[in-house]
Amino acid sequence: MDFSAVSSALKTIGELTQEVTSLWGVDEQVEGLASELRWMQSFLKVADGIKVDNELIRTSVVEIRELAYDAEDVIETFSLKVASKRKGGFSNCIKRSACFLKEGCLLHQIKSEIEKITAKIKELTRQLKTYDVSKFGVDGEGPSSSTERRVSRRSYPHVMDDNIVGLGKDIKKLVPVLLDEQSECRVISICGMGGLGKTTLAKKIYHESQVVGHFKHLAWAYVSQNCQERKVWEDILSDLNILSEADKKMKVEKLSEKLSSFLEKNKCLVILDDIWNTEVWDNLKPAFSARETKSKILLTSRNKEIISHADKNGFLYELQCLNYEQSWELFQKIAIPPTNSPGYKIDAKMTELGEDMVKHCAGLPLAIIILGGILATKYPSLTEWLKVSANVKSYLNNDKGEVLRDVLALSYDDLPPYLRPCFLYLSHFPEDYEIPADRLIQLWIAEGIVSSKQEGDEGQIAEDVAEGHLLELAERCMIQVRERDIATLKIRSFQMHDLMRDVCLSKGKQQKFLYIADQSNAASYPLLGGFVEFLHTNFFGYSALKVRAFDHFCSSISLYRGRKRTIFCH
Ligand SMILES: Nc1ncnc2c1ncn2[C@@H]1O[C@H](COP(=O)(O)OP(=O)(O)OP(=O)(O)O)[C@@H](O)[C@H]1O
Numbered sequence: 118m119d120f121s122a123v124s125s126a127l128k129t130i131g132e133l134t135q136e137v138t139s140l141w142g143v144d145e146q147v148e149g150l151a152s153e154l155r156w157m158q159s160f161l162k163v164a165d166g167i168k169v170d171n172e173l174i175r176t177s178v179v180e181i182r183e184l185a186y187d188a189e190d191v192i193e194t195f196s197l198k199v200a201s202k203r204k205g206g207f208s209n210c211i212k213r214s215a216c217f218l219k220e221g222c223l224l225h226q227i228k229s230e231i232e233k234i235t236a237k238i239k240e241l242t243r244q245l246k247t248y249d250v251s252k253f254g255v256d257g258e259g260p261s262s263s264t265e266r267r268v269s270r271r272s273y274p275h276v277m278d279d280n281i282v283g284l285g286k287d288i289k290k291l292v293p294v295l296l297d298e299q300s301e302c303r304v305i306s307i308c309g310m311g312g313l314g315k316t317t318l319a320k321k322i323y324h325e326s327q328v329v330g331h332f333k334h335l336a337w338a339y340v341s342q343n344c345q346e347r348k349v350w351e352d353i354l355s356d357l358n359i360l361s362e363a364d365k366k367m368k369v370e371k372l373s374e375k376l377s378s379f380l381e382k383n384k385c386l387v388i389l390d391d392i393w394n395t396e397v398w399d400n401l402k403p404a405f406s407a408r409e410t411k412s413k414i415l416l417t418s419r420n421k422e423i424i425s426h427a428d429k430n431g432f433l434y435e436l437q438c439l440n441y442e443q444s445w446e447l448f449q450k451i452a453i454p455p456t457n458s459p460g461y462k463i464d465a466k467m468t469e470l471g472e473d474m475v476k477h478c479a480g481l482p483l484a485i486i487i488l489g490g491i492l493a494t495k496y497p498s499l500t501e502w503l504k505v506s507a508n509v510k511s512y513l514n515n516d517k518g519e520v521l522r523d524v525l526a527l528s529y530d531d532l533p534p535y536l537r538p539c540f541l542y543l544s545h546f547p548e549d550y551e552i553p554a555d556r557l558i559q560l561w562i563a564e565g566i567v568s569s570k571q572e573g574d575e576g577q578i579a580e581d582v583a584e585g586h587l588l589e590l591a592e593r594c595m596i597q598v599r600e601r602d603i604a605t606l607k608i609r610s611f612q613m614h615d616l617m618r619d620v621c622l623s624k625g626k627q628q629k630f631l632y633i634a635d636q637s638n639a640a641s642y643p644l645l646g647g648f649v650e651f652l653h654t655n656f657f658g659y660s661a662l663k664v665r666a667f668d669h670f671c672s673s674i675s676l677y678r679g680r681k682r683t684i685f686c687h
């Protein structure tokens with residue numbers, strides 16, 4: 118459950134009452150609203166800590182988020198339109214008397230809006246008071262202890278690629294097929310379910326010395342569901358160092374001819390990551406049609422059918438799940454912090470719990486690292502591990518095929534409240550997008566999702582708090598670090614696994630954290646009917662820009678319902 122919006126509204130109210138010279142006229146209403154919000158916040162905090170799952174509470178949370186955001190909007194409007202104008206001396210007084218009537222109307226309007234919101238919150242409060250959440254017991258070891266552990270672990274952040282296990286056997290099988298110049302086989306496909314490690318294996322092969330030595334050129338392209346041939350071909354031409362400015366304006370057919378002819382004459386390895394279905398392959402194949410060539414195509418896909426469709430002499434490699442020993446090895450690498458003392462081990466009870474939890478992951482690497490990530494933030498508390506273990510049992514006791522979905526859901530539910538809006542905010546970024554950490558941190562702060570912390574004498578500025586949050590998401594394996602600063606180990610850029618992004622999008626939509634507007638529902642969102650202002654489009658390389666019809670720019674946009682209304686295009 119999420120009470121971030123309530124906290125955010127409370128914070129805004131707190132800040133504004135200090136900022137504005139006077140709340141004269143609405144102070145009573147604002148105080149009434151703040152006290153309702155405070156009750157709601159503590160209620161949700163308790164309910165969240167003990168994971169009360171109840172239909173009424175769930176729908177109330179969605180409603181309270183909306184009401185809290187509305188409250189923020191109204192208070193901010195008051196601050197901008199009324200309170201700020203009250204500052205100033207005598208000259209302002211003359212101007213102000215002219216505006217007195219207008220101000221009076223506005224004041225009246227704001228007053229009644231606050232009262233309406235407060236009444237709605239009161240009604241919700243009344244319903245929720247029927248639930249005595251305290252009888253479930255309140256969690257004593259809350260986020261503060263986890264914060265301490267996080268701080269103590271900051272010097273040992275794990276970089277995902279160092280943690281790879283197994284794959285030796287797979288590489289041994291695949292590399293000879295790739296290097297075989299006599300065979301008719303042109304296309305090799307690594308298949309298996311989502312999160313099994315297909316991309317990880319393809320990456321290993323891409324860096325394998327024998328492979329690098331054999332092929333004259335190597336290229337990598339991420340394909341995905343919303344594949345655009347032009348983008349894929351341009352990416353490959355760019356990796357092959359033959360993409361010119363003129364090519365970018367060239368007709369798409371010419372681009373594929375250029376690529377096809379280069380692949381025919383030069384010994385290249387092209388990796389196409391994540392081919393969704395045979396139609397996607399059909400769209401891309403004109404560039405890979407050369408037969409008399411020593412070039413090879415390695416693709417990864419969840420779909421077994423593609424290989425027979427792509428090449429009748431093609432080679433299908435079905436990647437297997439990790440065996441138990443490999444699963445346990447991977448789990449330990451993630452869940453247990455590295456330490457300077459050799460022979461560092463967890464105690465027998467924790468080992469037993471860990472082994473049992475790993476078994477539930479059925480050898481799926483993504484499930485293992487996410488579970489390990491959850492436990493890493495709770496190390497070395499046996500009590501915390503026991504709690505996660507109980508959750509694993511309740512989340513993963515049904516359908517074996519749904520292991521991954523359940524572990525991903527658990528990883529979200531296990532997030533402490535302050536990390537949830539940070540995580541949900543990531544849903545705005547396009548699939549497979551390498552997110553620059555510094556830009557994200559600026560956005561988090563600008564949106565009021567992260568702010569400075571005052572704990573005793575040791576305050577932390579907002580940037581430091583945000584960096585800590587990002588590290589914690591990485592430690593939980595909910596994001597994949599791409600680049601770190603060598604000296605400070607700070608995250609410079611990261612990505613999100615597509616399956617984790619799906620969770621992020623669905624939770625964001627469910628909690629009304631964001632709206633996704635695409636061609637199908639554009640008309641229903643009032644903003645899209647007229648001018649759309651892309652507040653953060655400079656993030657994607659455009660400067661401030663206004664468009665009437667968003668379909669020229671993007672296939673979908675997401676709208677973040679926060680302090681400001683932020684719009685991202687995908
Ligand atoms: N053998 C392994 N050892 C350690 N970690 C692994 C291994 N295989 C996969 N992982 C980790 O699991 C995560 C998912 O792997 P990957 O992205 O390769 O899966 P995938 O099969 O390509 O999934 P999708 O079908 O969604 O593209 C990655 O973060 C990766 O680091």
Ligand SMILES: [Mg+2]
Pocket residue numbers: 315316317390391417
């Ligand atoms: Mg993949």
